């Protein structure tokens with residue numbers, strides 16, 4: 404390929420709001436262009452890297468026994484209504500109607516489509532296990548798309564779905580996929596942490612995220628450096644504190660707190676630390692109303708609360724429900740005098756006494772509130788998000804908070820989708836059973852951005868050879884010099900014949916422009932044909948690394964050595 408006939412429009416500067424280096428560099432180097440918020444075109448270089456990433460994924464999926472399909476992006480909304488996910492996803496699911504008014508959506512994931520496919524075809528235990536995957540475009544109407552290809556509304560991902568007879572089979576299929584993911588990420592050359600997480604909008608258990616540690620990442624997780632335990636704050640287990648004697652209960656006091664609703668407003672007004680407050684969060688779980696209590700400086704984990712309540716869906720109570728159970732507007736809820744509400748409290752509050760809570764009246768808070776005396780706790784549980792410095796549930800060492808870019812996600816789904824969509828099979832003993840499912844996602848366009856985020860310097864991108872758009876770029880320094888030009892042409896042909904993917908920089912440009920662009924684009928091998936060309940020698944460089952002078956005939960072998968380093 405020749406740059407004179409290539410389409411990689413580079414930019415010296417990028418305008419607009421660009422926070423991440425990967426976003427800026429992929430724009431500058433001509434890999435992507437924005438079409439709308441969170442919607443991008445991949446230019447030829449962008450496509451080449453994406454295909455490399457996808458081929459690694461494809462090879463490892465095939466090697467793990469998964470079978471490639473290609474499902475539609477356009478789904479009848481009816482399928483999503485059968486599983487209740489049309490409602491659960493809400494506006495994040497992109498919806499549309501066909502010309503006859505039939506509702507459709509653009510797939511955000513493919514559980515519904517693949518499960519209904521399997522429901523129609525698989526009859527017997529003999530046809531299981533089965534693992535189907537695809538590399539497909541997904542749509543999610545993210546309210547805040549940002550970071551170039553990191554967080555977008557349209558993206559490409561590989562999603563695989565396993566179908567098994569029973570949970571033991573699912574466990575095996577899951578382990579095979581996790582192993583394949585390790586291989587994929589190692590081949591990409593990326594460091595990563597495996598993080599225990601929650602199923603979120605897809606549900607399931609034994610959820611793991613593969614995170615690229617990155618200070619600019621959007622995910623937050625806690626990790627133990629001693630035993631490598633890692634989990635999201637919502638999921639990381641917090642052991643109850645050792646029992647301690649509580650301070651003596653003081654008489655309860657009413658304090659006027661006009662218009663002070665938030666923790667910040669109340670603590671500032673009362674001159675107390677947020678840890679002296681107790682937050683009362685009111686949830687609607689089906690017909691039931693539940694109040695969850697956590698310390699004022701902590702965050703409630705809805706995942707933990709959901710698990711305690713064994714509820715699939717948890718909704719913050721609306722203003723009407725709050726008014727009914729507390730008798731007060733939103734912002735003044737507290738545990739004292741709640742009507743018809745189950746109170747679940749975080750374990751950390753067991754040792755606490757004399758705290759501040761909402762007063763269940765407008766503009767009122769209470770001081771010196773004590774559980775047992777002023778209200779009853781019906782259940783104690785681990786409800787709060789873990790935080791930096793909390794002890795590791797595995798070994799007790801201190802957890803550290805890290806930020807990362809989520810690269811991949813695996814779940815055990817169980818029978819939720821098969822039951823909703825009628826995917827049953829006849830087992831060996833003649834009984835009809837729902838198929839047990841797992842699902843495994845890895846984003847290919849996000850992976851491209853993540854690799855760019857990890858591998859770059861101040862001059863541009865530095866692709867690992869396994870995913871680089873080309874192996875090498877050949878740069879004649881002076882286009883007008885016949886010796887430079889003809890030697891560059893010769894090396895270009897020889898390297899191509901040796902099976903390398905080569906880009907020849909044959910534009911009529913100043914040397915400075917050619918070097919700048921080559922560094923920006925980040926092809927790992929550079930062959931510079933310049934001053935030494937008349938002696939038949941060239942400079943072979945590893946982008947961002949070592950450089951050697953070599954005779955023209957040895958370029959191929961020197962290049963392979965440098966790229967392997």
Ligand SMILES: [Zn+2]
Nearest residue numbers: 627630795798
């Ligand atoms: Zn540990």
